[in-house]
Amino acid sequence: MSPAADPSAAAPPVRPRATYGSLWRQVPRELGFLLPTLPIVIAALTTLSTVFFTGVGLVAMFVGLFLVVAALYIARGFGAFELLRLRWAGRPPITPPRWAPPGEAATPLRTILGPLVNGHYWLYLLHGMVVNFFLGLVSWIVTIVCLSVGLGGVSFWAWGGFVPVGDGRIQLFDLVADWLVPGNTLSVAPFVGESILQFILGAIFLLTLPYLTRMLLIAHHATARVMLGAWPSEALQREVADLSASRGAAVSAEDQSLRRLERDIHDGPQQRLVRLQMDLAAAERKLDTDPEAVRSLLAEARNQAHETLEELRALSRGLVPPILQDRGLVAGLESLAARSTVPVQLEMNLDPALRLSSEIERNAYFVAAELLTNVAKHARATSIRLHATLRRVPDDDSTWLDLWVMDNGCGGAVFTDGHGLQGLHERLRGLRGVLSLTSPAGGPTAIGAHIPLASTLSGSVPVSVPVSVPVSVPATVPDAA
Template structure:
C-alpha cells in the first residue's frame, strides 16, 4: 500500500462524508421534481391503507391490553402494542427514505443499556417517551393525515389524467339530461348577462382539458408538498430527540477528554522516569565528582585534573540527554515559525534519513494546540522508526483537507521502508499515541504488514483561526 493510497483510504475513514454532499443541498429543478413523482406517488398511494391497518391492529391490541391491565396478560398486550407501534413507525421512516426524503435518525432504543434483562425490556416501553409518540402517531396522527393526503393525491391525479384524456373517453358518455355545465357557469360569472352562443359540450371538454393540464403541471409540487408534510410529522414524532444527540456528544467528549488526560499523564510519567534514570543520575555523579575535585585540588592536582575531565564528560552526557528529552516539548521554532518549519527540523535531526513533504497551504491557520500535538505525534512516530523499524529511509508528510461537511482535517503521515509489524497493541507506544489522537477527536490509521513498508497516519479535525 503506497502512502498516497493509504492517505486516500484514511481520508474516507476520517470524515466518512460523501463527495457530492454539496450537490444534494441544491434546490431541485422542475425536472428533478418530476423524476421523484413515481416514488412519491407510491408512498402516498400506500399511506392510507397502511395507516388504516396500523390503526386497526394497534387500537385492538392496545385497548384490549388496557382493559385487561388488572391481570398480567394485559401488561404483555400493552407491551406488544408498543412494539407494534414501533414497527409501524419504523416502516414509515423506511418508506419516507424510499420516497427520496433525507434519512431521519431513529431513536436509540437500547440507550443506557436499559434493555438488559427480561423485566427491564418488558417495562421499558412504559417509561420511554418515544414509544408513546409512536403509539400516538400510529393510532391518531397518521390515520388523520393520511386520509387527507391520500384524498388530495387521488383527486389531483384523477383530475390531471382525466382532463388531458377526456377527448378520448368523453364521446362515449351520454350527455342527455345533463343540466349543469361548469364552463357555462363560469362564463356567466365572468361575463354577466352575456348572450354568447357556443357549443357547451365542446366548451366543457376544453375546460376539462385546461384543468387537466394545470393539475398535471402542478402535480410534482403537490406530491412533494404532501410527502414533505409526512416527513415533517415523522421527524417531530418518530425521530431521535436533540437531547439524545447532545447526551451522546457529551459522552463522546468526556471519553475523549479522559483519553487525552490519560495520554498526557502517561507522557508525564514517562518523562519523569526518563529524567530520573538519565540526567538526574548524571547530575548527582557530577556533584560528587566536583566535591572530590574540591577535596583533592591541593593534595593531588593530577588526580583532580583527571576528575575534571570526567566531570566535563558527565556534564556533556547530561546535556545531550536533556536535549533529547526536550524533543518531547514544543520547541521555540514551532512557536516562532509554525508547524512546517518545526517538522522540517525534526526530520533533519532524525537518525534515519527522513524526506519531509510540506503540503500545508499558507492560510492553514492551525490552532496552537493542534500544532503542538501534531509535533508530538510526529516526534513519537519518527522515534519509533529509529528504534524499532530497522528502516533506512522514511518520509514525513503533512497536509490539510477541507471536507466542507466535517470541516478541516490535518493529515500527518510517516512512512518507512522497515520490517513492518507495527500494531495498536494495548500498553505499547502506538496505543498511547492512538489515545492522544482520539483525545483530539481524530483517527489514527496503521498499515504495517509483516516485511513492511509501514504507513501510519494521524488525522486530526480542527477549526481554523479567524483573523482578528
C-alpha cells in the same frame, strides 16, 4: 483583518432559493413517498393496533406485557422506516433518539422493560397508530385527486370521446359558461368546449403539483421531526457527556505525559547530573595530589554536561519544539521526518504557511513523533509514509486534520491499556478526535490521527466539531508499500 472581525466570515451560508424547475425535479421522489403512503399507514395501523390492544387485554395474564413491548418495538421499526423514506425523498435527515443510555449493558431485563419507560417508544406508537395514519390518509387523497384531475384533464381530448353520453351526464363546460355568461348563446361544440375547460383545469392542477407535493412532504417531515426525532435536551445531554469524556481523556493523557517526562528526566538527565556531581567532587579531592587524574575527571565531566544538555534539548522538543512555535506544523513534521532513523516519505497536502491553534499543532506533532518512534522501535520497517491533509465533512460542514503514518513493517499493532497507542488514543479523545488503526499480522500498518479543528483557520470561518468521523484510509492515500 482577522476572521473574527470579518463580518462575512461570521454570516451563515445562504441557501439558494428553490426555483420552479428544481421543485419539478424533486416531484418524482416526492410522489414516490406520497403514493405508497396509504398502504404503509394502513399496515402500521392494523399491525400496531392488533398487537398493542391484544397485549393490553392480556396484561393481567402477564403475557400481555410482552405483546405491549412487542408493539413498541414494531412501532420503532415503522418509525425508522418513515425516517428512511423521508430521507430518500430528499428531506434533511432527522437524528433518531438514543434508545439506550450510553455505557449501560443491554441486559434481558432492560430489553424487556426498557421500552415501557422510554417516552420515545410511546411517541413512535402514537405516530404509527394515530398521527401518521390520518396525515397519510389526507396527503394520499389530496395527491391522488391532484394527479387524477391534472392528468385526466390535459388528456380529456384523447379519451373523452369514448365515454358514452347519457341523459344524466352533466357537461362541466355548460355549467361554467352559464355561470360566467348567463343566457349565453355560444355556438361551441359540447366536446370541444369540454375538452378546452378540462385541459385548463388539468393544467392548473399539474402546474401547482410541485408546490402541493412539497407542502405535503414538509408536513410529514415536520411531524416526524417532532415525534420521531431526538429531543433537544438529549442532544445537550449527549454533548455534556462527550465533553466530560473528552475532558477526562485529556486529563488522563496529560497525566501520562507528565509521568513519562518525570521518568525520562529521572532516567536521563538526573542520573547524568549525579554522575557529574560525583566527578567534580572526585576532582576536587585530587586537585592537589594528582593533577593528571583531575584533568581526566574534568574532561569526563564536560562530556557528561554536554550529553545532559542534549538530552534536555530532546525533552524540550518533545514538549514544545521551537520549530513548531516559529514555523508551524508543516515545518515541525518535516523536522521529525529528517530526524527519523527509518526513511520517511513526506506527503504534505497542507499549505506550508498554515497555522492552526497551538493546542492542535502541539498534539499533532506529538502524535506524529510517537508514531514514528514506535515504527523505529517495534515495526522492523524499512520505509515510512507520513501523510497530512485537511478534510471537509459535508454533512456538518466541519474540517478535520488527517495525519497518517504508514509503514511496511511486520504489523500486529493493537491498542493495549497503559501502552503507547492507547495513550495516543486518550490524547486524541481529549481533542474530540479519533485514532484509527489498520495493522494485520505481517503488515503493512496504517495509523491515522483525525483531529477536528475547533479553532478558526486563517482566512476561514469557524467550524463545528462532530461527535465522530469516518476513520477509513482516504482514497487519496494508497496502501502502505
